[in-house]
Amino acid sequence: MKIQKRSWAEPYKMKMVELLRMTTKAQRIKAIKEAGYNTFLLKSDDVYIDLLTDSGTNAMSDRQWSAFMLGDEAYAGSKSFFHMEDAIKENYGYKYIVPTHQGRGAENILSKVLIKKGDIIPGNMYFTTTRLHQELAGGKFYDIIIDEAHDPTNEHPFKGNVDLNKLDVLVKKYGAKRIPYVSIATNVNMAGGQPISMDNLKKLRAYTKKQGIRIIHDMTRVAENAYFIQQREKGYERISIKKIVKEICFYTDGATMSAKKDALVNIGGFMATNEWDVFEEARNLVVVYEGLHTYGGLAGRDMEAIAVGINESLDDHHQHARVGQVEYLGQKLQSYGIPIVKPIGGHGIFVDAKAFLPHLTQDEFPAQALAAEIFIDSGVRTMERGIVSAGRKANGENYYPKLELVRFTIPRRVYTQAHMDVVAESAAAVFERRENIKGLKLIYEPKYLRFFQARFEKK
Numbered sequence: 001m002k003i004q005k006r007s008w009a010e011p012y013k014m015k016m017v018e019l020l021r022m023t024t025k026a027q028r029i030k031a032i033k034e035a036g037y038n039t040f041l042l043k044s045d046d047v048y049i050d051l052l053t054d055s056g057t058n059a060m061s062d063r064q065w066s067a068f069m070l071g072d073e074a075y076a077g078s079k080s081f082f083h084m085e086d087a088i089k090e091n092y093g094y095k096y097i098v099p100t101h102q103g104r105g106a107e108n109i110l111s112k113v114l115i116k117k118g119d120i121i122p123g124n125m126y127f128t129t130t131r132l133h134q135e136l137a138g139g140k141f142y143d144i145i146i147d148e149a150h151d152p153t154n155e156h157p158f159k160g161n162v163d164l165n166k167l168d169v170l171v172k173k174y175g176a177k178r179i180p181y182v183s184i185a186t187n188v189n190m191a192g193g194q195p196i197s198m199d200n201l202k203k204l205r206a207y208t209k210k211q212g213i214r215i216i217h218d219m220t221r222v223a224e225n226a227y228f229i230q231q232r233e234k235g236y237e238r239i240s241i242k243k244i245v246k247e248i249c250f251y252t253d254g255a256t257m258s259a260k261k262d263a264l265v266n267i268g269g270f271m272a273t274n275e276w277d278v279f280e281e282a283r284n285l286v287v288v289y290e291g292l293h294t295y296g297g298l299a300g301r302d303m304e305a306i307a308v309g310i311n312e313s314l315d316d317h318h319q320h321a322r323v324g325q326v327e328y329l330g331q332k333l334q335s336y337g338i339p340i341v342k343p344i345g346g347h348g349i350f351v352d353a354k355a356f357l358p359h360l361t362q363d364e365f366p367a368q369a370l371a372a373e374i375f376i377d378s379g380v381r382t383m384e385r386g387i388v389s390a391g392r393k394a395n396g397e398n399y400y401p402k403l404e405l406v407r408f409t410i411p412r413r414v415y416t417q418a419h420m421d422v423v424a425e426s427a428a429a430v431f432e433r434r435e436n437i438k439g440l441k442l443i444y445e446p447k448y449l450r451f452f453q454a455r456f457e458k459k
């Protein structure tokens with residue numbers, strides 16, 4: 001018999017564990033009702049396996065924890081800032097760095113510096129906080145991702161790619177002067193953790209260079225994107241993730257980063273730019289919104305942990321195990337016939353709630369309802385990525401996104417394969433009784449980023 005060797009087991013072992021509270025179904029029904037059927041409003045003590053997000057929920061390594069103890073908590077000129085700055089410059093290649101408390105802090109500052117009222121921001125699919133900051137700064141976001149990205153069944157290997165024709169239409173219509181930058185996310189979150197190819201990025205660079213338009217890189221998941229390039233793109237099979245990441249960054253002019261994802265920490269972020277003028281202005285603004293330009297809302301220890309985390313995130317074995325675990329869950333869900341976005345993405349599985357609950361209209365919030373049902377079944381917490389997350393347009397109308405998804409996001413280095421089995425079996429149990437699942441109605445809606453705090457009732 002030929003033995004197939006499993007090649008992605010975790011390149012680490014445990015030396016501390018966090019105990020979980022086990023709950024009964026009756027307790028969970030009460031908890032989700034009290035949370036207004038919004039998994040964001042659950043108390044984490046009521047959650048067994050928390051797949052709400054991969055943001056800030058990663059397990060830090062022994063090296064990161066020991067770096068914590070070396071944090072320099074000086075108000076100004078902390079040496080921890082310079083450690084973080086060195087790690088960013090060395091691994092990503094950007095010239096000037098402004099630390100922020102997390103990704104949206106960087107988005108706020110960058111948008112304020114680069115966007116004027118009436119500007120157009122093309123991007124490879126929107127992200128909630130990114131688009132909101134662009135809009136608050138007076139810009140308007142246009143989606144220029146390839147059509148395949150909006151089709152959950154399409155198996156295109158690089159669904160994060162830009163459709164250059166869509167960009168060209170915008171440039172011809174509005175003129176390059178009204179486009180301060182193209183907003184490019186690596187491993188596009190809202191498309192299901194789908195990568196952009198190096199080839200596409202190179203072509204985009206050539207086009208934008210000719211037009212004099214910047215590329216700003218939302219590099220929150222750049223290492224996971226690099227892993228897919230290594231696995232799928234010709235010519236990159238033998239190139240390390242570290243090198244691929246640096247090449248991706250090289251084709252862009254600046255970046256915003258939520259270090260809470262790829263960089264394996266619980267809090268932190270930064271803005272990066274290669275332009276001195278942009279840096280100067282951002283460095284002035286950061287003092288207003290975040291903190292001094294050498295800490296930007298972070299403690300010295302946070303910056304130390306980011307410096308170590310960036311290096312760990314670029315390790316090939318780490319990414320193989322990370323994405324391998326996501327793939328494991330995705331394949332298991334598929335084996336039960338559960339419709340998911342394909343190909344399987346980098347940071348989570350996105351279940352297609354429209355296909356799962358075809359008897360519900362989008363106004364009955366199928367993804368929101370499904371996330372609540374899965375919680376009731378097993379205490380597994382997932383989140384809605386559909387009409388609730390998409391929010392409303394400036395004129396008050398709902399956005400109706402094509403995708404109505406429930407996101408099972410996997411924190412890095414936190415859960416075991418047995419946990420993944422529990423998750424898949426729970427989703428399968430809900431799938432079996434899907435016809436009896438009712439929709440929801442909205443009873444409270446906050447003005448901004450409504451998905452965080454909206455409340456619902458069963459129909």
Ligand SMILES: *Cc1c(COP(=O)(O)O)cnc(C)c1O
Binds near residue numbers: 105220257268269
């Ligand atoms: C999380 C995230 C952000 C925002 O970062 P925060 O740290 O949550 O403020 C921006 N872009 C993408 C793609 C993200 O996933």
